[in-house]
Amino acid sequence: MLPVRVLRAVRGCLGYWRYPPYYTTELRAGSSLYSSRTVPCNGRLDFSLSGLRCFSGGLPYWKAKKHGGDHSKSGNLTASDDFWVEEEDEELDDLDLSPHTASLLQGAHRVFLVHPDVKWGAKKQHLSSADLQVAEAVALIHSLPNWSVVNTLIMSTKSPDSKLIFGKGNFQTLTDVIKGHPQITAVFLNVERLSSLTEKEMEEAWGVKVFDRYTVVLNIFRFNAHTKEAKLQIALAELPLLRSNLKNETAHMDQQGGGSRYIMGSGETFLEVQQRLLKEREIKIKNALEKVKKKRNLLRTQRRRREFPIISVLGYTNSGKTTLIKALTGDEGLQPRDQLFATLDVTSHAGLLPCRMPVIYVDTIGFLSQLPHNLIESFSATLEDVVHSDLLIHVRDISHPETLKQKASVLSVLKNLRLPQQLLDTMIEVHNKIDLVDMPENIDASVLSVSALLGHGLEDLKQQVETAVMKSTGRNVLTINVKLESPQLSWLYKESSVQEVKVLPEDGTARVRVIITNSAYGKYKKLFCK
Numbered sequence: 001m002l003p004v005r006v007l008r009a010v011r012g013c014l015g016y017w018r019y020p021p022y023y024t025t026e027l028r029a030g031s032s033l034y035s036s037r038t039v040p041c042n043g044r045l046d047f048s049l050s051g052l053r054c055f056s057g058g059l060p061y062w063k064a065k066k067h068g069g070d071h072s073k074s075g076n077l078t079a080s081d082d083f084w085v086e087e088e089d090e091e092l093d094d095l096d097l098s099p100h101t102a103s104l105l106q107g108a109h110r111v112f113l114v115h116p117d118v119k120w121g122a123k124k125q126h127l128s129s130a131d132l133q134v135a136e137a138v139a140l141i142h143s144l145p146n147w148s149v150v151n152t153l154i155m156s157t158k159s160p161d162s163k164l165i166f167g168k169g170n171f172q173t174l175t176d177v178i179k180g181h182p183q184i185t186a187v188f189l190n191v192e193r194l195s196s197l198t199e200k201e202m203e204e205a206w207g208v209k210v211f212d213r214y215t216v217v218l219n220i221f222r223f224n225a226h227t228k229e230a231k232l233q234i235a236l237a238e239l240p241l242l243r244s245n246l247k248n249e250t251a252h253m254d255q256q257g258g259g260s261r262y263i264m265g266s267g268e269t270f271l272e273v274q275q276r277l278l279k280e281r282e283i284k285i286k287n288a289l290e291k292v293k294k295k296r297n298l299l300r301t302q303r304r305r306r307e308f309p310i311i312s313v314l315g316y317t318n319s320g321k322t323t324l325i326k327a328l329t330g331d332e333g334l335q336p337r338d339q340l341f342a343t344l345d346v347t348s349h350a351g352l353l354p355c356r357m358p359v360i361y362v363d364t365i366g367f368l369s370q371l372p373h374n375l376i377e378s379f380s381a382t383l384e385d386v387v388h389s390d391l392l393i394h395v396r397d398i399s400h401p402e403t404l405k406q407k408a409s410v411l412s413v414l415k416n417l418r419l420p421q422q423l424l425d426t427m428i429e430v431h432n433k434i435d436l437v438d439m440p441e442n443i444d445a446s447v448l449s450v451s452a453l454l455g456h457g458l459e460d461l462k463q464q465v466e467t468a469v470m471k472s473t474g475r476n477v478l479t480i481n482v483k484l485e486s487p488q489l490s491w492l493y494k495e496s497s498v499q500e501v502k503v504l505p506e507d508g509t510a511r512v513r514v515i516i517t518n519s520a521y522g523k524y525k526k527l528f529c530k
């Protein structure tokens with residue numbers, strides 16, 4: 001989604017970009033725009049963007065300086081995360097989005113991690129070894145503040161669908177091992193989802209909390225969600241947990257003769273009242289999400305009208321998407337972290353291509369194989385905007401032992417998003433973290449190797465992005481010779497984006513570098529090149 005404030009910010013910078021290059025321009029977003037001072041045009045015009053900066057406190061503010069600095073560095077045109085905070089919608093405010101299963105998030109947990117290794121059958125994981133699945137599960141736990149893994153155990157099972165996941169003998173062995181770790185406060189069973197009954201039985205047998213992937217991933221999401229949409233998605237994804245808690249609670253009350261009794265005067269039992277409240281909550285959340293979505297569509301339309309090329313950056317979680325966008329835009333507000341799902345909210349960041357055309361890089365939620373299904377559904381909604389991109393960049397962590405498997409799972413999620421074929425065909429694949437590998441093998445010529453952290457390979461990447469964006473948006477960067485006495489130059493200022501003008505006084509001409517659409521160039525040729 002592209003919040004209003006950022007649109008304003010980018011509009012400010014577009015204003016600058018389209019401005020004839022004989023001004024030093026000071027743009028202030030929020031107040032009336034341009035206060036400009038004319039600077040004499042002395043032949044070669046060199047514009048530095050190194051003074052462009054968008055501060056995170058107060059109003060966004062840009063200042064363009066003449067001369068000096070690194071032109072190719074779009075980085076200084078920034079939109080920090082603060083500008084992506086959505087405008088508050090008062091109507092949504094009565095919906096309590098604080099976690100309803102909050103107890104899990106609070107405090108520290110010392111976790112015993114159990115990975116059921118399915119040897120055969122439909123649930124066997126073919127692409128990944130048990131050790132690597134455990135490594136990913138450990139990374140999930142470490143993505144939660146103050147949670148640590150005390151020990152891990154891979155236990156084979158022939159009956160993953162049975163109530164206790166393991167056969168009787170293995171379950172007993174497991175219980176003995178867990179009981180031998182009195183310092184633990186929880187067990188993380190690395191399965192997608194445990195039924196409430198299984199969870200309850202295991203907790204009784206082991207005497208500590210038991211978590212599945214759904215609960216852990218939901219908690220990570222909850223911890224990292226900042227925008228209203230992300231919080232709403234989480235509130236929705238939390239409902240199945242609340243429903244199964246309710247079942248447990250009612251069963252417990254029933255044992256004491258309470259849960260299914262009628263509440264006096266209401267005509268409803270405790271269970272019915274709670275179910276109704278949950279249903280009402282679900283409807284409210286869905287309505288609120290629908291509203292946010294409509295707002296997003298509106299912003300999308302506005303953005304289209306202003307024609308900022310959109311580049312969506314996708315990839316497996318922790319592959320370096322945020323680091324890459326930070327390197328390409330210089331946005332200091334971005335905070336890459338060595339965690340899974342560090343980025344949950346889809347945010348957009350303004351950058352400049354080498355030809356100085358502003359573009360918007362969209363940072364997206366990372367993919368994870370075996371992400372719980374409900375969560376995929378809620379979060380694929382946040383990827384809807386990807387469909388409207390002009391270009392996709394797929395970032396891969398080339399140093400990861402399962403980099404190929406990660407690529408396969410990203411491509412399969414993309415397939416489900418039903419993206420236009422042309423967008424998939426033009427997708428740029430970036431091999432990131434090359435600083436961590438000795439000798440990259442079999443690199444396809446079309447693939448770009450970079451180290452987003454160290455800044456290696458970024459110039460080539462920007463160049464390739466520029467070529468692809470120009471192609472997909474029907475634009476060209478051209479240098480055109482114009483006669484100074486003809487209206488060509490003023491026509492170009494009006495109909496295209498003039499980047500640079502070199503006056504050649506001896507022959508009364510100028511060399512003009514422009515970014516021009518195919519159709520405008522067609523008109524230009526018709527008018528002036530007969």
Ligand SMILES: Nc1nc2c(ncn2[C@@H]2O[C@H](COP(=O)(O)OP(=O)(O)OP(=O)(O)O)[C@@H](O)[C@H]2O)c(=O)[nH]1
Pocket residue numbers: 315316317318319320321322323324335336337338339340341342343344365366367432433434435436450451452453454
């Ligand atoms: N050595 C090295 N580390 C990198 C590079 N790029 C990113 N990292 C590190 O990888 C970790 C994850 O980086 P992020 O940019 O947060 O990854 P992401 O893909 O945005 O992750 P999610 O938002 O969680 O999906 C951080 O610790 C980065 O510092 C690189 O080129 N080299």
Ligand SMILES: [Mg+2]
Pocket residue numbers: 321322323336342343363
């Ligand atoms: Mg990220």
